[in-house]
Amino acid sequence: MKKFAIIIVLSLIFLSTEMLSQIGLYPQAVFLNQKNRASNLKILNMSNETKEVIIDIMFGYPNYDSLGNYSLVYGDTIPEAKWSATPYVRVFPKRLLLKGNEEQVVKFMLGNMSDAPDGTYFGRIHVLSKNPPQEVDTTYTDKITAQIDIHFTLISALIVDKGQTHCEISVSPVRAFADSAKVNIMVDVQKGGNAPFLGTSAMKVFDMSGKLVAETKEMTPFYFSGTRAFKFDKKFFNNGRYRVEFSMSNEHKDVPDDFKVPFEPLSESFVVDLDGI
DSSP states (O other): OBOEEEEEEEEEEESSOOTTOSEEEESSEEEEOSSOOEEEEEEEEOSSSOEEEEEEEEOEEEEEOTTSOEEEEEOOHHHHHHHBOGGGEEEEOSEEEEOTTOEEEEEEEEOOOTTSOSEEEEEEEEEEEEOOOOOOOOOBOSOEEEEEEEEEEEEEEEEEEESOOOEEEEEEEEEEEEOSSEEEEEEEEEEEESSOBOSEEEEEEEETTSOEEEEEEEEOOBSSOEEEEEEEEGGGOOSEEEEEEEEEEOOOTTSOGGGOOOOOOEEEEEEEEEOOO
């Protein structure tokens, strides 16, 4: 009887972490514009075994679900037709073999954008690593064997600026609620302009006597309008009213200065009612 090899593929996607990953990336995002038409992404094989690495770019962007949680959106054809960077960017090489602890540079090159309106175009870089193909054993046996092939995918941002870019932001409170472990304060962000907001949001929560109860500072991308939940440990809160100070700026450790969209820091204050603690 012929031997059968059953290959089980496990695909694991890490959004912004290299925990347990076979590969590492540097930098965390690729930025291109008319002056900087080429950029490099260094790929490191962090394992001791040879890995096949496949690089692809596709249209996608971060957004927030109905509960204000971060997610990645793919297959959104309407904004893709207007804002996708993928038609303008070429990658070389797109496939490579890396020996254990070896690294290689992948080049991203910007093509002709003369017909594209001013604005920021974007996408996601998917870097998949897996075991390289193995020769098929054509010997005959009555045994069935299983081979587990684990695929790891790291995802980075691709940002392409064309001409003058600008971003306008307005915010308003939505609601505050408690779940089993966290207090969630939701803020609606309306984004205008031709560029995403790639910056930082800070929130401080005070009780009505003015005592600071909790605070957070987080990188909060807004490619389009959306509602974001800011989460705090439930143990610091009781039922009642709280005053919230909320601010946004274009501060972001991974965005080069040349790609930071001019943005006047925004600051708002509002009161939320919390129950269900």
